[in-house]
Structure formats: C-alpha cells, structure tokens
C-alpha cells in the first residue's frame with residue numbers, strides 16, 4: 001500500500017521532531033521559505049521549510 005504524502009510548511013525544529021514520530025516515515029526538505037509562514041505543527045509564525053512528509057500506516061492497531 002502506498003504511504004500518504006503531504007506537503008507541509010514546517011519550522012526546522014518541528015520538521016526534525018516529526019522525523020521521530022512513529023506515524024511519519026520520512027521528512028524531506030523541498031525548499032526553504034523566503035518569507036515567514038505559520039508552521040503547521042506548532043502554529044508559530046517563523047521561517048521554515050516546505051517539507052514533504054510521508055506518513056506511515058499505523059501498524060498493529062486493533063479496534
């Protein structure tokens with residue numbers, strides 16, 4: 001099954017933090033943003049990067 005990919009604006013600390021999430025397979029920096037934007041993880045306005053985040057399907061979850 002294909003993993004979900006999403007393009008998000010993230011500040012660098014959040015992009016690094018996302019890499020440690022179990023649900024995130026990979027975070028790739030596409031390009032630095034020229035202007036400040038709102039980080040989609042922490043919600044702060046700061047310089048950051050357009051990132052391509054690849055999500056992993058949760059494993060072993062039973063409902």
Ligand SMILES: [Zn+2]
Nearest residue numbers: 011014039042
């Ligand atoms: Zn952030």
